[in-house]
C-alpha cells in the first residue's frame with residue numbers, strides 16, 4: 001500500500017520524552033491506567049514453577065514485579081526442558097530444584113526482582129507467608145494444592161488466580177472474597193471429586209491411574225499451550241495489582257485496566273482456535289465461601 005500524506009501526530013501524548021528509550025518500563029507505562037509503582041511494590045506468590053509457572057514468573061519479572069514468592073518441591077527432569085523458558089537446556093540442571101533454577105534465571109532476566117524460594121509442599125509452608133503476599137497464583141497439577149491455595153486466599157481476602165492445562169486446552173479462573181456473590185474454586189468441586197480427592201488428578205480433572213498414590217500417567221502438554229495460559233494468568237495478576245485500589249474505593253473496576261475473571265472461567269481450546277468464558281455457580285453450602 002502506498003502511503004500518501006504526512007502522519008498526524010498532534011494527538012499523540014509524549015510521556016517523558018527524555019525517557020523513551022532509557023526507561024525499560026517506558027512502553028508499558030504508556031498504557032492508560034498503568035502505575036509502575038504499584039507493580040514495583042507488589043508481592044506475588046506462585047505455587048508451582050513447572051511449565052506454566054515458568055511463563056508466569058518470567059512475565060511477572062519482566063513487568064517489574066518487586067517480589068515473587070515461589071513454592072515447589074520438585075526437581076528438574078529432562079522431560080521438563082522442552083517447555084520451561086527459565087530452564088536452560090545447555091546447563092547441567094537435571095536433578096536441581098526447580099525453584100533454585102528459576103531464581104538464578106530471574107537474576108539474569110531482571111536482577112531488581114526479589115525472589116523468595118521455598119522447596120516445600122504447599123501444606124508444609126508457614127501460613128504467615130500468605131499474609132505477606134498481594135496476589136496468589138497456582139500453576140499446579142493436583143486438586144489438593146489448588147483447594148488449599150483457594151481456601152487460604154479466601155480466608156485472608158487475597159485475590160487468587162488458578163490455571164490449568166492439558167494438551168491443547170487450558171483454563172483460568174480468579175477468586176476474590178471481596179466479590180461476595182462470586183464462587184470460589186471449592187464451589188465447583190463435586191461429591192465425586194471429593195471422593196476421588198486422595199487420588200492424583202490431571203490439571204483438568206481427569207483421573208490419573210495410580211499405584212500406591214503415585215502418578216503413572218503424565219499429562220500431555222506443549223509450550224504453546226502453557227505460554228498462552230501463563231500469559232493470560234500474568235495479565236490477570238496485573239489487572240488485580242493495578243485495579244484493586246479502585247475496586248476497594250468504588251466497588252467497581254476501572255475500565256482502563258479491565259475487570260479480572262472473578263467467578264468466571266476462561267477456557268482455551270487450541271484445537272479449534274477458540275476462547276470462551278463460562279459463568280461459574282456459587283455453592284450455597286460451600287465450606288470455604290458460604291460461611292464467611
Ligand SMILES: [Zn+2]
Pocket residue numbers: 183184185186187188283286287288289290
Ligand atoms: Zn466456594
